[in-house]
Amino acid sequence: xxxxxxxxxxxxxxxxxxxxxxxxxxxVGVMLISPPWFIVQPxxxxxxxxxxxxxxxxxxxDGWYFKVPWLDEVDILQVSLTGFQANDxxxxxxxxxxxxxxxxxxxxxxxxxxxxxxYKVGRxxxxxxxxxxxxxxxxxxxxxFSRHLAEKLPSEREQLVKELETELSAALQRVFGLTVEDVQxxxxxxxxxxxxxxxxxxxxxxxxxxxxx
Numbered sequence: 001x002x003x004x005x006x007x008x009x010x011x012x013x014x015x016x017x018x019x020x021x022x023x024x025x026x027x028v029g030v031m032l033i034s035p036p037w038f039i040v041q042p043x044x045x046x047x048x049x050x051x052x053x054x055x056x057x058x059x060x061x062d063g064w065y066f067k068v069p070w071l072d073e074v075d076i077l078q079v080s081l082t083g084f085q086a087n088d089x090x091x092x093x094x095x096x097x098x099x100x101x102x103x104x105x106x107x108x109x110x111x112x113x114x115x116x117x118x119y120k121v122g123r124x125x126x127x128x129x130x131x132x133x134x135x136x137x138x139x140x141x142x143x144x145f146s147r148h149l150a151e152k153l154p155s156e157r158e159q160l161v162k163e164l165e166t167e168l169s170a171a172l173q174r175v176f177g178l179t180v181e182d183v184q185x186x187x188x189x190x191x192x193x194x195x196x197x198x199x200x201x202x203x204x205x206x207x208x209x210x211x212x213x
Contacts, residue, residue, distance in 0.1 A: 034069035043080035045114045049073045059114040075118045079109040081181060084130060086137040088189075097150035102187040103137050105168060105180060113177025121176065129176075136175055140167040153188060161185055 040046045045059040050072050059077075067074060085104040092098060109117065121132050144163045148156055165183040172178040 036069050037064060037066050038074045038076075039064050040076060043078055044076050045079050045109075045111065046074055046076040047115065047118060049075065054115075054119065059111060059118075077109065077114055077118055079111070079114065081106055081108050084133055085186065086134045087187075089134075089138045089141050091142055091145045093145050093148055093150040093153070095149050095151075098191045099145070099150065099153075100187075100189040100191060101141050101145065101185065103141055103164065104184040104186050105133075105137070105172075106182040107172065107178045107180050110177060110179055116177055132176070133172075136171050137168065140164060140171050143167055150190065157185065 038046070040060055040062045042062040045061060046065075047059055048055045048065075048067055050068065055072075083104065083106050085102065087102045088100045089103065090098070091101050117129060121129060141164060144160060144167055145153075147163070148160065153160065161183060164185065165180065168183055169180040172180055
């Protein structure tokens with residue numbers, strides 16, 4: 001019997017080696033597809049959902065964190081200075097002139113606004129933030145431009161920017177908790193024939209060198 005047992009040992013060893021080899025490959029595959037860790041960069045904040053439930057009552061700051069593969073889903077949001085541009089917003093001026101306005105903003109995300117943006121604005125994560133910003137920009141631009149005459153826009157552009165910054169700062173803070181850092185009116189296109197001359201005047205003013213240059 002000792003001879004039979006001795007002859008079986010090599011097969012058992014081969015079987016054990018294959019088992020551990022396959023198990024090791026499976027573990028490596030799991031770690032590559034869904035690693036048990038994630039990294040939050042200094043410009044970001046994050047949170048984790050486990051089977052649809054938010055795990056942390058406050059957003060996670062930059063660092064290295066563990067998660068459960070397959071069960072945990074990480075949501076990361078950029079909180080540092082971020083730019084967004086809304087093009088061709090349809091606007092009416094005070095004298096009912098139809099124009100298209102392109103507006104650019106720079107904003108940052110305070111910690112208190114992170115969870116609201118991740119889980120209460122559109123889908124979970126930051127997928128729909130841009131789509132939700134555009135209507136707010138459009139409404140604020142409509143309020144500002146409706147207080148000005150079309151023929152006065154070129155000469156009142158600086159005042160328009162100040163008013164738009166005031167409106168957007170209040171609206172984006174109220175709706176999303178964002179902090180507006182900068183607002184720019186990138187372009188104004190007059191769409192009526194009556195205002196075609198004003199459009200050329202505005203473009204000429206944009207091309208003029210700044211005072212003192």
